[in-house]
Amino acid sequence: MESRVELFAAIRRDARVEELSIRELAKRHGVHRRTVRQALASAMPPARKTPTRSSPRLDPFKDAIDDMLRADLDAPRKQRHTATRILARLIDEHAATGLSYSTVRDYVRVRRAQIDLEGGRRVEEAAFVPQIHEPGEEAEVDFGEVWVVINGVKTKCQMFIYRLSYSGKAIHRVYPTCAQEAFLEGHIDAFETLGGIPTRHIRYDNLTSAVLAVLHGGDRRRKENDRWVLFKSHYGFDSFYCQPGIAGAHEKGGVEGEVGWFRRNHLTPMPEVESLEELNEKIRAWEAADDSRRITGKLNTIGTDYQAEQNMLSPLPVDRFDPGLVLHPRVDRSAMITVRMMKYSVPAHLIGRTVRVSLRASHLIVFEGHTTVATHPRVASRGGHVVNLDHYLEVLKHKPGALPGSTALAAARAAGTFTAAHDAFWAASRKVNGDAEGTRELIDVLLLHRSLPAEAVAAGITAALTVGAVTAEVVAVEARRHAATLDSAAAGEGGASSDRHPAAQGDVGEHRVVSLTQRRLTDPAAVIAGLPADTRPLPSVAAYDELLPRRAAAATSTADLTKASTS
Structure with a gap:
């Protein structure tokens, strides 16, 4: 054509x-x-005129629609008129039965934008003024949502991003939440990793971890959280808050773009890790590799510009700020405390008492007075729990029947702290000592982990099973010997420990353990652990029997003398 x-x-x-x-x-x-x-x-054809289409059915109701849209200027965002609601009101209040939804929708789409512009709610065209950033002066902070597969479970996490405005050098850390403890811990990690603090300010949106309320009045005044004010005072920097909502996103566009770039290039597909600590270690390696990247519009790489900027940062304070949030939960009858809807175990002797908790971004610490009694990784999924078998050992010593089906034992098996060696010792001990006493022997072995390395206890269990002496005393002796051998090797002494039997000095791996208790509980005819045959004759009391007549004769003579003297 x-x-x-x-x-x-x-x-x-x-x-x-x-x-x-x-x-x-x-x-x-x-x-x-x-x-x-x-x-x-003219060689150029004139532009075609777009005909103005009239809406004879809608024209009588345009003023009513405009009134509804103007009322929306002061209405809450989620309670403003939709095209469907406007059509319903026109039918109910103005008998507009001849209107179609598409006619109302098209008019509302155009007219709403015009009324918002007239009311000052919408800017017709946003104008941006290019800015420069001097080295060491500014940084930007934001959180971004990421999904991570942790131990096979798809989990939503929050990524903290701190970005220097001049060089583009950024620090990324993934936490279970974006709560204030993660906000503060991310700052501390970024300050210490980069070796300094911006001299001018750090840009933020209106995060609840820092801002309690936005104070209106034409300026950027905010009501800040007291702990956040204390943190800023400790590290000596100022904050710059962007305009609320989407209107202020361009004011920290560097970190906004960094969130998407890092998520697309390093967290796609979803990383599969055992823990967030493992993921953050990988992120540190990715950050180092990103130093060779060149940001669009810049001549140098990120690493080159960062080297020039690093010396311009303010030095860190001498003391490190504690980012933990202090809480005081009460220990329930299951020796558990509830922190942010998650449950964590504590030693059973604290049941019914109130403890002090320092809640961090990735873990929490439980104190009894000034003594640390428990440290747990922070649970990422709501309603989760962390149970430590060690916290229930004293209770299980009195209730051994509760161990097989306990949540603590299942958690210890899943974590790998209750090994196949423990199971083998438990089975052998129950076979010899019975269920209750055999379980108590196992609990005594588990108590050894509080004072000895896990490797030493495992070696003690192996030695006891090798010689058939399944008692906690034997495990303890061999575990201490193994620990002493490890200490000697670490100190450069080498060889076996000096308190070991000379027959075993030649071969550290050979265990010559003899349990007299075990011999008494088994068949006397059996040869237990290489114990030599007892060829000694049975003991005799004949020599003592010879003394009995002499004692009887002496007693008779004494009685006769007494009788004679009284007569």
């Missing part, structure tokens, strides 16, 4: 070459004489 530009060109060519009249040109090209005159006047 011939375009209007080609049509105008053909008309102008025929008029120039053949010198045809306007009537003849119009007849040849099948157009109106007005079109011929336009072609002869």
Whole structure:
């Protein structure tokens, strides 16, 4: 199909070459004489006029629709009129039965934008003024949502991002939440990793971890959280808060873009890790590799600009700020405390008491007075729990039957702290000592983990099983010997411990343990652990029997003398 530009060109060519009249040109090209005159006047066809479409059915109701839209200027965001609601009101209040939804929708879409602009709610065109950032002066902070597969479970986490405005050097840390403890801990990690603090300010949006309320009045005043004010005072920096909502996103556009770039390039597909600590270690390696990246519009790489900026940062204070949030939960009858809807175990002797908790971004610490009694990783999923078998050992010593089906034992098996060696010792001990006493022996072995390394206790269990002496005393002796051997090797002494039996000095791996208790509980005819046969004769009391007549005779003589003296 011939375009209007080609049509105008053909008309102008025929008029120039053949010198045809306007009537003849119009007849040849099948157009109106007005079109011929336009072609002869200009090679560019005039723009087509868009016809103004009238809405005779809608016209009587336009004022009513405008009133509804103007009322929305002061209404809450989630309670403003939709096109559906406007049509319903027109039908109910104005008997507008002849209107269609599409007619109302198209008018509302255009008119709402115009009324918002008139009311000052919407800016017609946003104008941006390019800014420069001096080295060491500014940084930007934000949180971004990320999904991580932790131990096979898809979990929503929060990524803290701190970005230097001049070089673009950024620190990323993934935490279970974006609560204030994660906010503060992310700052501390960033300050210490980068080796300094910006001299001018750090830009933020209105995070609840820092801002309690936005104070209106034409400026950027905020009501800040007291702990956040204390943190800023400790590290000596100022905060700059962006405009609320989407209008202020461009004021920290560097970190906004960093969130998406890092998530697309390093966290896609979703990383699969055992813990957030493992993920954050990987992130540190990615950050180091990103130093060779060049940001669009810059001449140097991130690493080069950061080297120039690092010396411009303010030094860190001598003391490190404690980012933990202090809480005081009460220990329930299951020796558990509830912190932010998650449950954590504590030693059973604290049941019914109130403890002090320091809640950190990735873990929490439980104190009894000034003594640390428990440290747990922070649970990422709501309603989760962390149970430590060690916290229940004293209770299980009195209730051994509760151990097999306990949540603490299942958690210890899942974590790998209750090993196959423990299970083997437990089975052997129950076979010899019975269920209750055998379980108590196992609990005594588990108590050894409080004072000895896990490797030493495992070696003690292996030695006891090898010789068939499944008692906690034997495990303790061999575990201490193994620990002493490890200490000697670590100190460079080598060899076996000096308190070990000389027969075993030649081969540290050979265990010559003899349990007299075990011998007494088993068949006397069996040869236990290489114990030599007892060839000694049975003991005799014949020599003592010879003394009995002499004692009887002496007693008779004494009685006769007493009788004679009294008579």
